[in-house]
Amino acid sequence: MGKNLERLKIRLDDIKLATHSFSDTYKTESNNHYIWYTTELGHFDKEKPSSVDEKSKQSKRHVFIKRFLPRDDDKDEVELFFTALEMLTSIKHHNIVTLIGFCVEDFEMILVMEKFSNGFLSQYLGHVTKMRTFTWERRLKICIDVAHALDYLHSQMEDKRMIIHGNIANFMIGFDENWGAKVDDFEWAVFLPPNQKEEAFREQIYIDSKYHVDPEYAKTGRLKKESDVYSFGIILFEILCGRKAWDQNYLREGEKGLVHVARRSFYNGTIEDIVDPTLKEETSTHSYIPNRRVNKDSLHTFLKVAHECVAETQDQRPTMKVVLNKLEKAMAFQASQVCLCLCLCVCGLCIYPWS
Incomplete structure (x- = not known):
C-alpha cells in the first residue's frame, strides 16, 4: 500500500465513535452492497491520520460514510x-x-x-415543490457540471488515461453547499490505460438503474465511454422533465420509461410538451425573475443534444466534449435572454416570454 493510501487511513474506532457503532440514527440509505451514514467525524492530521489529539477532536466535519457489506457467497464487495x-x-x-x-x-x-x-438529484426528481426551486439556469448548470466530470474522465486525465464510470444515474449525482454537482459511486468504473482499445467487456451488466443502462452495453456486454454518454442523456431528460426515468407516467406508455416517451415526442414534434410544467409557470411570484423564463434557442439546443446522447447505438452518440460544448451554448443563449430582460426592465419594458 502506497504512502498516499496510508495517509488516508482512518481508524475503525474513530468511525464507530462518530456513528455510535453504526447506529440507525446515522443511517441514511442502504442497498445490497452497502449502507450509507452521515455524521460528523473528528478532524485528523493528514500526515498522521490515525492519531487524533485533544485539540483536533474539537474540529469536526460533516462526512458521508459508505460501509460495504461483505457476503459469504461471493467476493463482489471486495472488488467493488x-x-x-x-x-x-x-x-x-x-x-x-x-x-x-x-x-x-x-x-x-x-x-x-x-x-x-x-x-x-434523486431526492428532487418527482417532487413538484422541490423542483420548483430548479430554474432553467440551475438545471443547465447541473448538467454542465456533470458533463465536465465525464469529459475529464473520458479525455482530460493525465497521460491519456481514461475512466468509464459505467453507472451514471440520478442517485450518483450530489450537490454541494453552492449547488455544484458532483459525480459519485465509482464501484463499477473501468480504468483504461493509454494505447488500449477504448472498451471493456463484461459478462454481467453492472448498473443500478436499468432505465439508465446503454442498450448496446446491455445487449453485447461491451462497455464504452459512449455508454456513459447514453446514461447522461437520460439524466438530461430527467432534469428537463423533473421526473425520474421510471416514473409511472412514463412506464404506462412503455416499459423503457422516459427514454421511450422522449424519443417519440422528439419525432412527433411535441417534445416541448414533456418539459417540466414548473419551468413554464407564469405566476406573479416569478414574474420579476428573468431567469425563470426558458429561452427557446437554449431549450432547443438542449433537446437536440439530449436526443443525440440516447441514440440506440454507441457509434451514433457524440463525445462528452461535444455534449459539453452544446450545453455551454445552451447556457449562453439563456444568459443572453436574462441580460436582455434586465435591460428591458431598466427601460421600463418588462417582457418574459416562454420563447
Whole structure:
C-alpha cells in the first residue's frame, strides 16, 4: 500500500465513535452492497491520520460514510470497494466527489467522503415543490457540471488515461453547499490505460438503474465511454422533465420509461410538451425573475443534444466534449435572454416570454 493510501487511513474506532457503532440514527440509505451514514467525524492530521489529539477532536466535519457489506457467497464487495478506492485516489476534479479517507479493519471496508450538503438529484426528481426551486439556469448548470466530470474522465486525465464510470444515474449525482454537482459511486468504473482499445467487456451488466443502462452495453456486454454518454442523456431528460426515468407516467406508455416517451415526442414534434410544467409557470411570484423564463434557442439546443446522447447505438452518440460544448451554448443563449430582460426592465419594458 502506497504512502498516499496510508495517509488516508482512518481508524475503525474513530468511525464507530462518530456513528455510535453504526447506529440507525446515522443511517441514511442502504442497498445490497452497502449502507450509507452521515455524521460528523473528528478532524485528523493528514500526515498522521490515525492519531487524533485533544485539540483536533474539537474540529469536526460533516462526512458521508459508505460501509460495504461483505457476503459469504461471493467476493463482489471486495472488488467493488477496491475499485472505488483506486478510482477516487486517482481522480481530482471539482465535479467529482472528494475521498476523505478509508478504513479496512476487522472485516470492515469503509469509504469516508465529503458530504453533499444539498443531497442528491434523486431526492428532487418527482417532487413538484422541490423542483420548483430548479430554474432553467440551475438545471443547465447541473448538467454542465456533470458533463465536465465525464469529459475529464473520458479525455482530460493525465497521460491519456481514461475512466468509464459505467453507472451514471440520478442517485450518483450530489450537490454541494453552492449547488455544484458532483459525480459519485465509482464501484463499477473501468480504468483504461493509454494505447488500449477504448472498451471493456463484461459478462454481467453492472448498473443500478436499468432505465439508465446503454442498450448496446446491455445487449453485447461491451462497455464504452459512449455508454456513459447514453446514461447522461437520460439524466438530461430527467432534469428537463423533473421526473425520474421510471416514473409511472412514463412506464404506462412503455416499459423503457422516459427514454421511450422522449424519443417519440422528439419525432412527433411535441417534445416541448414533456418539459417540466414548473419551468413554464407564469405566476406573479416569478414574474420579476428573468431567469425563470426558458429561452427557446437554449431549450432547443438542449433537446437536440439530449436526443443525440440516447441514440440506440454507441457509434451514433457524440463525445462528452461535444455534449459539453452544446450545453455551454445552451447556457449562453439563456444568459443572453436574462441580460436582455434586465435591460428591458431598466427601460421600463418588462417582457418574459416562454420563447
